[in-house]
Amino acid sequence: MDIFGNTHPKKMPEHFFFGALAVHHQTAVRANVEKQNYSVCPRHWYVDADFNCQRCGRDFTWTAEEQKAWFEDYSFWVDSQPRHCITCRGQIRRLVDLRKEYDATVAAARDRGTLDQKSRIVAIVSELQQAFGKLPEKVTETMGLFQRQVARMAEPGATPNRHPPCPFPSAAEVQPSDSLRTPSSGGCG
């Protein structure tokens, strides 16, 4: 008697590969259900399955090998499924980390921040902006403020340039001219 597909991968409950474009049963490897995190229905097999990434729209294969790692090494809940390809998963993790770093350091950077801290915040916000397009106004305002402060602090000697080059030519560059000489206007007779 089969219980939840223990005798054959094709008999596994469908919800384990919900939304899959294809399930490649010939790739099935038997799972060690003792190591899985489940309440009623374990996954008896790991099977290569194709999905469509909800972020980049590309198709990807969630491999049997990955599934083994998810459910036996990382103790993911047994019903878990990937919604994103491996590249997008990496990018999403990075963005989450950046957002955490921003939240953890922005206040300190604002109060008594060093040039490095402020530059780091500017870099974080630029990357988040590239990924998400529009960010909350407060975040972009803070970035603008730090950008100006960094630009000012980065100037040599950190003093404003009070003597911009004079746009007018110096006296030496002006050709002496006699055009101003007034012609004598006749004698007095």
Ligand SMILES: [Zn+2]
């Ligand atoms: Zn993707």
